Amino acid sequence: MKFAAIQTMSGWCADWKTIVIILYTKVKMLSNADLRKTGTGWEFVSEEAVEDFVEVHLQSLLGLTVIKRQFTVNEQRCDIIAVDENKQLVVVELKNAEDRYIVQQLTRYYDALLEHKPFADRVDYAQPVRLIAITPKFHRDNFTDRKYHGLFFQFWQFAIVPAGDNLYFSLKDVDTGHTSQVEITHQEIESTDNIPSPPKEFRNLLKKFIDDEQQVLWRIRDKILRFDTRMQEIVFSKSISYGKGKSKLCAQICVDRRAYEGYIRPALMLWLPLSPWTDNCNRIGRMAIYNRKMNDALSLSKIDEYSYLRHWPVGSRYSASDSQVQTWDLKHYVTEISKQNNKLNYLDFLVNLSLEKWRERL
Numbered sequence: 205m206k207f208a209a210i211q212t213m214s215g216w217c218a219d220w221k222t223i224v225i226i227l228y229t230k231v232k233m234l235s236n237a238d239l240r241k242t243g244t245g246w247e248f249v250s251e252e253a254v255e256d257f258v259e260v261h262l263q264s265l266l267g268l269t270v271i272k273r274q275f276t277v278n279e280q281r282c283d284i285i286a287v288d289e290n291k292q293l294v295v296v297e298l299k300n301a302e303d304r305y306i307v308q309q310l311t312r313y314y315d316a317l318l319e320h321k322p323f324a325d326r327v328d329y330a331q332p333v334r335l336i337a338i339t340p341k342f343h344r345d346n347f348t349d350r351k352y353h354g355l356f357f358q359f360w361q362f363a364i365v366p367a368g369d370n371l372y373f374s375l376k377d378v379d380t381g382h383t384s385q386v387e388i389t390h391q392e393i394e395s396t397d398n399i400p401s402p403p404k405e406f407r408n409l410l411k412k413f414i415d416d417e418q419q420v421l422w423r424i425r426d427k428i429l430r431f432d433t434r435m436q437e438i439v440f441s442k443s444i445s446y447g448k449g450k451s452k453l454c455a456q457i458c459v460d461r462r463a464y465e466g467y468i469r470p471a472l473m474l475w476l477p478l479s480p481w482t483d484n485c486n487r488i489g490r491m492a493i494y495n496r497k498m499n500d501a502l503s504l505s506k507i508d509e510y511s512y513l514r515h516w517p518v519g520s521r522y523s524a525s526d527s528q529v530q531t532w533d534l535k536h537y538v539t540e541i542s543k544q545n546n547k548l549n550y551l552d553f554l555v556n557l558s559l560e561k562w563r564e565r566l
Contacts, residue, residue: 237388239364239371240399246364246371247340250422251300254362255283257373257388258298258338262286265375265384266336266360268294271323274415278316281415285317291328293317299339301407306342307349307357310335314355338362342378364388399429405439412459412468421457421470424555428455431559434566447475447562454562455555456490474558477541478515478530488561489515493534493554513537513554 238253239246248254255273262268268286275282284296295313297306314333321329337346338360350357359378364371365385374385402425410418428446429435438445438453447453456473471492478487491513515530538553 237373239388246366248300248364249426250419251298252419252422254298254300254338258296259284261373261386262296264386265373268296271326275322277313277320277322280312280316282313282317285323287327288334290331291326292331292334293327293329294334294336296336296338299337301339302341302343303339303411304343304345305411306337306339307346307353310337310357311353311355332356334358336360338375399426400437403437403439403444406437406444406457409444409457409459413470417470420551421472424455424457424472424551427552427555428559432563448566452562452565453490454558474554475562476513476554476558477561488565491515493551 237257238249240249248257258265259270259273262270262284268288270284270286272285273283275285282295283298286294286296288294295310295317297310297313299306314335317333318329321327335355336358340362342359342361346359350359360375361378363374363376365374366372371388372385373388374383376383406425410421413421425437425446429437434448435446435454436448438447438450443456443458445453445457446455454475456471458471458473460469460471473490473492475488476491478489494514513532513534534550538550541557542553
């Protein structure tokens, strides 16, 4: 870690104790891995947790130096950009579950990076680019896609391996059988939460969205399923719903049927009060969150005070001309219900509100 990382707006930290504390906190924070115990072993709680761990240990595992994580180029977001000791560019894509499209993702990153050639002072673009996929399991389509591809892809399969009281992150090259491993200093997410593994339909749905949206939806899912032991995850043909049975729902995740600039957006529907400015907030309806800017519509990672809520009765179509549709300014809506003028995390507030109202209806 470079000391430049602790330079502040007012200059260098002069107190060496402050420097030590900052460095120790950074290392401690990144060295811990968030794991969940399952019926068959251990797993990372999210894809972000995998990235956190691999970013820190990439040098020990594969001899690579990280340049940038979550780097966006040409509207493509790469998990990790790295180089080896010879300045050869390496693109690493990480998954926390089987993903049949990982070869296609790396291909898009490859094209975007060669077009723009970022980090030219640290990368030798005269050398071929290494493309690495790291996942706990490869889909058979991954091997088919790679077999007939003109580029070369390295497939590394990871596993969390217990050894006595310790846990190890083990990487195996599926072609050569070469293995590499490091010990995991982990932070266990208690199994008393009883959060089930996500259904295949949930994972497939999330693959349609950009990484920022995926992370928001993973976080919302965890919050909802931890809320009450009676909460169910219900799979429909085109959506995932949460509640008790089909008649008492609190949330729904689906695809926004309208496309903006070629992007597919997630639609998060929450069952919320329809009359926030009256003392009686018992009338509940299904609502979606929108942004004022058309190209940010339904972008869950960009919700702010300029967003608004729109009521979509169950069975109604997503049509702006629908006479059943009602809208509320989000800031006004939240202020009326919370009775607070200070700035809140609007998305967290709305999810918590939908959960509380759901429990009242049981």
